Amino acid sequence: MPTRRPAGGGEVVLERVPQKAKPPQMYQVVMLNDDYTPMEFVVVVIQEFFGKDRETATQIMLKIHLDGKGVCGVYSRDVAATKVDQVLDAAKQAGHPLQCVSEPIE
Numbered sequence: 001m002p003t004r005r006p007a008g009g010g011e012v013v014l015e016r017v018p019q020k021a022k023p024p025q026m027y028q029v030v031m032l033n034d035d036y037t038p039m040e041f042v043v044v045v046i047q048e049f050f051g052k053d054r055e056t057a058t059q060i061m062l063k064i065h066l067d068g069k070g071v072c073g074v075y076s077r078d079v080a081a082t083k084v085d086q087v088l089d090a091a092k093q094a095g096h097p098l099q100c101v102s103e104p105i106e
């Protein structure tokens with residue numbers, strides 16, 4: 001917010017106050033490849049928890065399968081941590097070893 005102070009001749013000068021608030025640190029949720037989790041399960045998880053359509057989810061899954069890992073989404077720290085928990089819970093419940101982690105970006 002600008003502050004107002006009277007200057008010499010009675011006129012008012014607006015000074016810009018340096019912006020203090022930095023944008024929050026963002027986190028990417030990275031999913032890891034393994035040899036056992038079915039491709040279809042990964043596609044459904046990416047659709048369900050990361051809001052991707054089937055085609056995008058399939059592309060992300062194939063990228064992970066080929067490269068070893070891939071980014072499913074970028075979120076604030078708490079939301080990213082929740083996504084990781086949801087994926088790990090779903091994988092555990094289904095008996096698959098699927099892993100994912102969140103990591104700060106930039």
Ligand code: TYC
Nearest residue numbers: 032033034037038039064065
């Ligand atoms: N590599 C797995 C398979 O061949 C598929 C897979 C893809 C597993 C992505 C995990 O994050 C993953 N069935």
